[in-house]
Amino acid sequence: MGYTHGVKRIADKKYCIVYDVPPSGGRPRQQKRKTLVGVTKKEAVATRAKRIEEVATGQYIKDDDMTCSALFKEVMAEKKSAGLESTTLARYQNIFDCHLIPAFGKMKVKELRQGHLVSQYRQWGQKGSAGRSISARTIRHAHETLRNSLNYALCMDYVTRNVAALVRKDNLPKAVPPKPKALTKAELTKLLTEAKSPTSRAKKRGTLSSQPWFYPAVFFAAYTGCRRGETLAMRWQDVSFEESTLTISRSLTERMEFKAPKNDKVETIAMPDSLASVLKIHRAAQAEARLCLGPAYKDQDLVFAHADGSPIDPWNFGSAVRDLILRAGVTPITLHGLRDTHASLMAKAGVPIEVVSKRLRHSNIAVTCARYLDVYKDRDAAAATAFEQLVG
Numbered sequence: 001m002g003y004t005h006g007v008k009r010i011a012d013k014k015y016c017i018v019y020d021v022p023p024s025g026g027r028p029r030q031q032k033r034k035t036l037v038g039v040t041k042k043e044a045v046a047t048r049a050k051r052i053e054e055v056a057t058g059q060y061i062k063d064d065d066m067t068c069s070a071l072f073k074e075v076m077a078e079k080k081s082a083g084l085e086s087t088t089l090a091r092y093q094n095i096f097d098c099h100l101i102p103a104f105g106k107m108k109v110k111e112l113r114q115g116h117l118v119s120q121y122r123q124w125g126q127k128g129s130a131g132r133s134i135s136a137r138t139i140r141h142a143h144e145t146l147r148n149s150l151n152y153a154l155c156m157d158y159v160t161r162n163v164a165a166l167v168r169k170d171n172l173p174k175a176v177p178p179k180p181k182a183l184t185k186a187e188l189t190k191l192l193t194e195a196k197s198p199t200s201r202a203k204k205r206g207t208l209s210s211q212p213w214f215y216p217a218v219f220f221a222a223y224t225g226c227r228r229g230e231t232l233a234m235r236w237q238d239v240s241f242e243e244s245t246l247t248i249s250r251s252l253t254e255r256m257e258f259k260a261p262k263n264d265k266v267e268t269i270a271m272p273d274s275l276a277s278v279l280k281i282h283r284a285a286q287a288e289a290r291l292c293l294g295p296a297y298k299d300q301d302l303v304f305a306h307a308d309g310s311p312i313d314p315w316n317f318g319s320a321v322r323d324l325i326l327r328a329g330v331t332p333i334t335l336h337g338l339r340d341t342h343a344s345l346m347a348k349a350g351v352p353i354e355v356v357s358k359r360l361r362h363s364n365i366a367v368t369c370a371r372y373l374d375v376y377k378d379r380d381a382a383a384a385t386a387f388e389q390l391v392g
Helices: 041-056 068-081 086-104 114-127 136-155 185-196 200-205 214-224 228-232 273-296 314-328 336-348 353-360 365-391
Strands: 007-011 014-021 030-037 245-248 267-270
Touching: 007 041, 014 041, 030 041, 030 136, 068 086, 068 136, 086 114, 086 136, 114 136, 185 214, 185 314, 185 336, 214 228, 214 273, 214 314, 214 336, 228 314, 267 353, 336 353, 336 365, 353 365
Parallel strands: none
Antiparallel strands: 007 014, 014 030, 245 267
């Protein structure tokens, strides 16, 4: 099979592209052949078009001359085009700007060696990039970002191997995952009581915490363990009062777009009676408001929405919950902490970890075990005592 418009398929997700590059060595015309691995035909065509544009605008950089800074810039452009959420893009940009570019930016990609990485990680752990040591978790994040960037370089045929993938685990600092913060049963009751009765000042100012949807949404997040985007994307069609179930089928992003939930895990979970009661009261109030607005109501079947039916910004919801936490005077957590609270209280009630994992829709049970292992230690001690009493 020959080249079609400068693109030739070699194997599954492996293409060779051909394009003209600036002449050198006295030759009037020079062609560049590049093998792309792990890409579709559409991506190969797009990459070739991008290279042709770079040549035409004088931005073409020879592979041997490409610096790590240029590679990181290209990787960021790819991530932006992939439509990642703004918070995710900000995390990547922060790692590039604060750690990877200062350390490796001026180096040529092809000159980067495993020893450079190991030496830099050791230096970061000792005095960091600004006189202070960098946490092991941040170093591992930086390493993972660099490894992904070099994987991209490998796919684009900039390099023949990924030196970051060669770094042994014992050359990376051990990162202790942060323990999840959760509310006690008494604190959760106090928080929900506070959410149900907004202050007169909040009502006067019309803040989010005084809106009719706020208390039901907080109650929903605490009683289901749903993420904030999943909570705000719930539709009434996903709620079954007859079967007492909820179907988590999508999530609302910070770009105010609906997408599949994390890990693409659509799951139907049981709905407790107390939550069903709260949602029924909320649905009746919402129906009355919708009737008052008439055609002006933007009906998207959302369970939690503004007065006109439009979706609620996830960041604003999280910010309002943080203010609620502070006002209630309970353990300082974030909105995600309600998810940890849901898991923690289930564990303390003796719910098996595999059931907790399914309810939280983790990618696998190992994720649940790693995050809530400390919570289950109390259950382990109780199990040991029960066995001893049984056997004698």
